[in-house]
Amino acid sequence: MTAPLTIGFDFGTTNSVVARAHGDHCDLVELDGPAGTDPVFRSALCFWEDAAKPGGLGVAAGPWAITEYLEFPEGSRFLQSFKSVAAAASFEHAFVFERRYRFEQIGKLFLSQMASHARGALDARGARLIVGRPVEFAGHRPDETLARQRYDAMFEALGAEIHYVYEPLGAAYSYAARLDAPATVLVADFGGGTSDFSIVHIAAPGTTPRCTPLAHAGVGIAGDRFDQRIVEHLVLPMLGKGGRYRSFDKLLDIPGGWFTDFSDWSRLALMRNRRTLADLEKLRRAALDPAAISRMIAIIEGELGYQLYDAVGTLKRALSSDSHAHFHFESENLLIEADVSRADFESWIEPDIVRIEAAVDHALTISGLEAAAIDRVFLTGGTSLTPRIRQLFEARFGEGRIAGGGELTSIAHGLALIGQQDDLAAWTV
Template sequence: MSAVDHRGVREAALGLDFGTTNTVVARSDGQGASRLIDFVGTEATGAIFRSALCFWEEEGGWNGIAHDAGPWAIAEYLQSPLDSRFVQSFKTVAASPSFERALIFNKPYRFEDLGRLFLQSLVKHAGGALDDRPRRVVVGRPVEYAGARPDPALARERYDLMLAAFGVELHYVYEPLGAAYSYAERLDQPATILIADFGGGTTDFSVVRVAEPGSARRCTPLAAAGVGIAGDRFDQRIVTQLVLPLLGKGGQYRSFGKLLDIPGGYFTDFADWSRLAMMRTRKTLEELRRLQRDAVDPAPIGRMIALIEHEQGFPLYDAVGRVKRALSDAEHAEFRFSGGGVDVEAEVTRAQFEGWIADDLMRIEAAMDAALVKAGLEAEAIDRVFLTGGSSLIPAIRRLFERRFGAERIATGGELTSIAHGLALIGETPDIAQWTD
């Protein structure tokens, strides 16, 4: 059943899945169907729009700075890494009180500034498909935001400012509920389902009761829970365990005749993409050069300096992502990176990777249990489990759910697009208030 406006006409709606890694947009037709918005141009990657921004100095740009987003941002950055500033995963600071603004070419950008510029580019690259948007826009949000001590009210305020010009009527819905609504379209009989959404910054769970097809109220949300651990955290584990030892982690330096451990703060920042992007400052590089001069083994610190100076963060993390994906298909993989005068390689096994993320998986399972407890259900009461998001393809995650629910109850598919589809369809429902956070 679709939403009805004040004239009695059923409305279309837009579903916006603004993700940490990727953003996807779907549009419903007011008749119970939705379609993805495909982006157009030489750099386009279909309906998947990378959640990234690139800035460069240009006289005709706003305040002398031009920008682009998505795969176009990546192309611009790779063309001129030293003359541009690349920002990705900025959604992870949406709820962070400690984040006030990022300085890019000495100009301050708040979260909402980054978000508005990102959406402007997203609309530009949609080939006109988003110029005439429905008045109702349903925006996905995580159940639990990423970061230490996240503030959901602050995130909501920043989202409102970011989206002020994007939709007349904004509704916020938990992301796994969007996936639940999308998955319900596959079911031909009543079921109680658990949705597990593995994003870039958070892992979220929703428990939903699905009625039989044709029911006036097809889906009823029962409970939700989440944790700020997902794909980006798994990347950080690889960087910390595999890459940072090649850049000086665990090394020592001499100071006043004593041997001291190299401070861990530099490695903490390097393992966090949002902080790594801001390490290319005169102060940080001077501190690292002093450490290099006094280091027992100066070569690894030299590699870190070269990576920062030559803006190699994105290619490095891209190589880390390739290793992570390779380990979903094979028992071992080779990490290789070459850039900025740095060449590193290392062998990694799936067993090592699973050991590095073991504590993270325990916290993810605890969040799943919290969703079941809130719903008042045992695992046996769940008829189907739908896994979505890129990290749902990791074998250790798949085994976790098979152990708890059995392989026969697990479904997958549309890992990157199911949420946007469901959000657009939720936008048609007349009782949308039951879905909003």
């Protein structure tokens, strides 16, 4: 039987990657960008008003979205991390220049823009499309049925036979190609929105099947949550968090919902709408510290969310290599800077580390294995480069069993290879 053309699609919270496989041949899809080609495509969209475009809106995705946004932030709407609301029943639509976009509409726009930079490589008609999905979706009480419906509506635009596979299984299959002996492997995939774990047994080369899944677990916590912790501790106190406002003759705490939305990139991008800004202006007039609320309004009105989270990401990456780093965010009327130690950052994310470790324990429990039975731990995903994450696994499994590599591309590569199997039943969700 001739193996079909398969396309592995890693639709990530932060970045998306695609690979194509046919027989033993598997390649990452290079996508055109302003600075050249790259297989890693930012999961972002930028909208701007343009009467010459269909519907009166121009749209760009990936690195092109960032370029368009930075040229004219005040006249743009920048959406990022929209995957994080896939399973949220509370998310009905996003307002973009007073137009409503459902999740699947945003997703289709993203895919069409991505395809336009792929030189035909995303033409999936007649192919198997293997789409990665998290073990557990991000968000409070995620609705998996709703997420599946939204994914179906989004990816049907590619015109392919769609199969869903847990993202860490894709990474496991990619990692298997590097092993020349049997091993029981824990794959830990740390992305932007979720941390997912699969335990698989990898047989010797030439064995069919090469990989046998044993257990899966996940938690809706990863890199975006770590970013939120930095915003909570460094930025929000200057924007009114912990402050009070006057209501008639009473002094009340400013509701925490404002800061919850602001610290979540997927929600911050949607706060620039008439109703929200009117409510914030009303709060500013009643606040005991109106300047703090004015700073929040300035960031939202100026569409400065990207710059803010870019500064947060710069700090986080610096703390991955250094014990201390300097946080700096500056706009026309606002300056936030502070020296931050890695110890500070790790104390902020410790509640999240506890939940991540509990998910690892759950995967081991489901598999019926003790930590000593794990021969290799394969860490993948951008957040796996965070030192505190690596420390967690070194403490549990020993430094000698830890492996990494292909942090941003291993999932798509493995998904495409999985699609080459005659029977996908053991892999698909």
